[in-house]
Amino acid sequence: MSIVYLIPLFGLIALLFTAVQSAWVSRQDAGNEKMTEIARHIAEGAMAFLKAEYKILTYFVIIAALLLGYMGASHENSDWTIAVAFVIGAIFSALAGFIGMRIATKANVRTAQAARTSLSKALKVSFTGGSVMGMGVAGLAVLGLGGLFIVLKAYFGAEAGTDEMIKTIEVLTGFSLGAESIALFARVGGGIYTKAADVGADLVGKVEAGIPEDDPRNPATIADNVGDNVGDVAGMGADLFGSYVATVLATMVLGVETVSANDNFGGLAPVLLPMLIAGIGIVLSIIGTFFVRISENAGLSTAAVQKALNLGNWGSIVLTAVVAWFLVNWILPETLVLRGYEFTKGGVFGAIIVGLIVGTLMSIITEYYTAMGKRPVMSIIRQSATGHATNIIGGLAVGMESTLLPTIVLAGGIYGSYAFAGLYGVAIAAAGMMATTAMQLAIDAFGPIADNAGGIAEMSELPKDVREKTDILDAVGNTTAATGKGFAIASAALTALALFAAYVGVVGANGYDMDGINIYKADVLAGLFIGGMIPFIFSSLAIRAVGEAAMAMVEEVRRQFRTIPGIMEGTGKPEYDKCVAISTEASIRKMMVPGAIAILSPIIIGFLLGPEVLGGFLAGATVSGVLMGMFQNNAGGAWDNAKKSFEKGVEINGEVYYKKSEPHKASVTGDTVGDPFKDTSGPSMNILIKLMSIVSLVIAPTLAGLHGNSDHKSSAKKKAPTEQVAQVRSAK
């Protein structure tokens, strides 16, 4: 059973790697005085936001922990320590955001400086920055989950098949709840921050004053660059930390119920497997990072960079598949049983492969819908010729259409992984998909670092070729950001489904007899409707927040242009910190209501209408959240690249249009609409659906106790897993 100690070890390895790489980045040249001055401004702004955000969240964490502790203490299948797990999850999640932000605000200026030498060097610095964040997030997750599991198991004296083990996992759910709550606030708050600053800076700077992007005369430019860090780095870091933990945890919850007789780990192999896959995934991701390099003599093209990243990415995915084969064969027994569904270890491996294939297909489809030169983006470009309105119609149509193939792939993935290994298969498919999160995150995070480097290059008036190099990295970063979102939503859907299954199990195990969630019942269907509505109202709040915060930013920038003498000539100094303060204040204020909706709505529905209606609610929210996520992410990505296409000129009906042409202006409108879609509300969807599932899972024992009645309460307590396997065996 000592294999369990390997798990936190993997986490420590990742954190060690993080420390080494981080030190390497710090040692790089940070450039001239002007550059470091600007970088300092950005870093300070970013830290100011994080400080303000974490301060508010501290209150939330304390209150939530007290409630959780009380709930845990008052229920036999839970424990007050769930509050401790929750707090640790929240702290780790915050830490993940902090590590990412810290390294990103160091790597940005060093990437700009490296770009003065070569593209290869710039890639190295920015990607190393990204991988510090990726490994940091993954390391914290594995360390936290693995470490807590060991401690709790010892504390409760839990063995496979016992009530103590159920309690251990129930308490561990608190860790995931903490992680995912912070993730939601970080994603939404960061998303509002970055887009309010971006849209605000563009509307006055580019459109009204006619100065270029990242011009130091624009008072909102620092806020804009801070936004890249708090939204695309810290927000995303917390987001993926939460997702990663939720996915592994969901598999563990189902693993506890899975009967794994005669395995070499006291029947715990199905619980350990997801953590081991995650741990090994980290090592394979570290190996993958070494593939990401381009030759010093590579020309200035995006193709070489993209190829290097793909090599790293596919490399780690293929390695994961290979290692998973050996791992599964080694630790699992020949046959397993979950809720009467018997499957083999070969089936478990099959489900992992299904997960990897689904993830890959989702990335490819997402890229198709958002990449330059492909049919969807071209259709938006063509529709820009007849004005703003047709550009918008085109983008909305592309976004809605883009739900078709991913939904079919996803449905096929659910179907396939279930056929292979039942509900455990669905969960392990998601875990397999998420195994290379560290690599995914490294690839995702290098984009905003390069974007920031370009901003610093512009503001410090570095030679034009520096910006050209950072632009190449930025362009590749846009593609990886889009595909990363496709990946995230797919894994979220599978994870939500696994959590959903876990929820049904926990409700059942706590005396509320429920065979499933029957939408044929009127009240469950009512729950399905209300759940489906949540992603709409959540998105509405998020994009409205961006619109309103951007308008406040516009007012402030206009005021500075009006009242600060010499600002346009470059002799008067803009008050950057005023704009930073506006974004900070607005984003923190406006993340509250959406966050509250996510956390409170399942609680209200559950306590008011019972566990089965809550099940319908979760299903509705998951389906609608996945669809709205894909719609918004892809529409936003496609609008963005339609606009970018004009930079090199596009041909519409035989005429070539460039920047500043009328069709280009229409495409800028689309891009601005797409900004909150793709960076605020869209990516929040995957956290939203998982967070609501986790909240439900945490309250499930209490709910079941409260609503259990003569109709529903099981006459006997749920059969222990060992009885269950005996029964299945004897039935053969």
Next chain:
Amino acid sequence: MSIVYLIPLFGLIALLFTAVQSAWVSRQDAGNEKMTEIARHIAEGAMAFLKAEYKILTYFVIIAALLLGYMGASHENSDWTIAVAFVIGAIFSALAGFIGMRIATKANVRTAQAARTSLSKALKVSFTGGSVMGMGVAGLAVLGLGGLFIVLKAYFGAEAGTDEMIKTIEVLTGFSLGAESIALFARVGGGIYTKAADVGADLVGKVEAGIPEDDPRNPATIADNVGDNVGDVAGMGADLFGSYVATVLATMVLGVETVSANDNFGGLAPVLLPMLIAGIGIVLSIIGTFFVRISENAGLSTAAVQKALNLGNWGSIVLTAVVAWFLVNWILPETLVLRGYEFTKGGVFGAIIVGLIVGTLMSIITEYYTAMGKRPVMSIIRQSATGHATNIIGGLAVGMESTLLPTIVLAGGIYGSYAFAGLYGVAIAAAGMMATTAMQLAIDAFGPIADNAGGIAEMSELPKDVREKTDILDAVGNTTAATGKGFAIASAALTALALFAAYVGVVGANGYDMDGINIYKADVLAGLFIGGMIPFIFSSLAIRAVGEAAMAMVEEVRRQFRTIPGIMEGTGKPEYDKCVAISTEASIRKMMVPGAIAILSPIIIGFLLGPEVLGGFLAGATVSGVLMGMFQNNAGGAWDNAKKSFEKGVEINGEVYYKKSEPHKASVTGDTVGDPFKDTSGPSMNILIKLMSIVSLVIAPTLAGLHGNSDHKSSAKKKAPTEQVAQVRSAK
């Protein structure tokens, strides 16, 4: 039992009323030569479209009828006559569209002429036109359903509780399928037509050439006015015909299963009730129309017109509630049982009241979200000050937010009507809501007639005060159109749910044992995802079709402006029919794929994955369709009124903006984006979800037979209803 003959009689009364009113409209003065010439152009264009559309649909109807006939003949619980019922349903639906179009193209020019006298006269002509359509649609529906029921009952020799009665209703489902399929094509085809012409005419006429709306120099102006008739009149007529039939039918299907012992109609009271309510609703609607009048001395304000319409509308709703009380008390026995759920006749009345309340609340909420001067529209106006993009973000946020309250009302309605009278309650709530369809439709249809009258006034250069009067009617028409959509989507949701319940019953009655639709099963959940995606892809196709057809229209108008000499000076005559042909051709071509998706997807899912997955699919499609419908309808309505607000001037941050200001231009962009939302894809959603449910219901017996296996096939045939009641009674 002779009460059943009352039902077609109500239909005949409605058609008689239609004929009388229609003759009255025809007798009105059609104005001067120029006016009649223009009206002739519009009428010809509209008929040309209808002819082209019905020609294509004839092929579809023949093929579908053959397949249906074969399917019906080969299954014991169905019959080849389902093909006949289908064809009659299709013909009646087409006829409903035709009647509406015919009267609208007569009433439009006569309304323009009446407006030369007084607002009161203009309202009278346009509203009488609308009520011809309303009564025609309702009359055909009641005549068709009632008449067919009598004929089929005699043909099969069916009595309550027998297999023959199940067969009668199964065949009657064919009537609804015919009605709803034509409705979908008419709504989508008409919606594409009207918005392609509208957007195309505006983009070149208003924006590029700078000529006003409905200017006779614009070659697309006739097509634009034709569009109002084919989309807002014929399309809507077929749509509501289909909805009305589907709602009544869904209640009948559940009525057949409902055990109504000791009633005075051979146990058939629950089957007859929805038809009787519909029939009486027609009479009450006729009474309601007499309330709709304003004084000759009424000033030129929208308030008086709105008040008159409200009086008519609320009048018929209150009368319905009162009459329903007596009707229910008279025909139903004290207690009824449906699938083991016992309820009283008081409960049935309660459910009807729930339906009326839900419909009323939906109208009020929809009006709030789309009316001028209210918070949502004001927020869009404010966001227009910072440009096109923020206007769009504002409208999208309003649309998404507008799903909140209606969803809660709807969920409450489902919950409440179920509590009152089980699944029969849910269905009868929808039927109660739809009882005053004739009145609703009259109120809805008068708007496009007035809109057309304004166009004719403009083109024939009538005095300015004529247009002022038609504009007042048009403005009121916009509000009633928006509230009508809120009503339609609510009734569609309840109807879809009733059909869903009926589907589960029919599957069970045909030997496939299914307790419900359990979304906890992976395959059912996969179906839920795919179903949820359908409204997205359907909307995408619809709005893209509008975008592309509008672009073709733009090209043609530009060509005419370029090549026809003297066109701008009014000496050269534009080729109106070329534009009419473009809209006609494009709309018919582009309605095919969305139509095919709606009809084929449930068939494919059902045969490939079985009845329970199809259930999940239907639930997903219903939830997502309702939400997407509300989102798109309300966003479109709010954008429209935000734009209209600029006509009288709006204050933003202390400054007043009028037409042609920059914020107004931004609002025009929003309105153009909203056009396909609110008139093409949005209103199609309610037909889509019902059509897919009806298709599923029709194929249910075949599906159940095909997929029945050892796991699922009931050992014994479903208990006959009489046994069922005995069982429930004895259990007490």
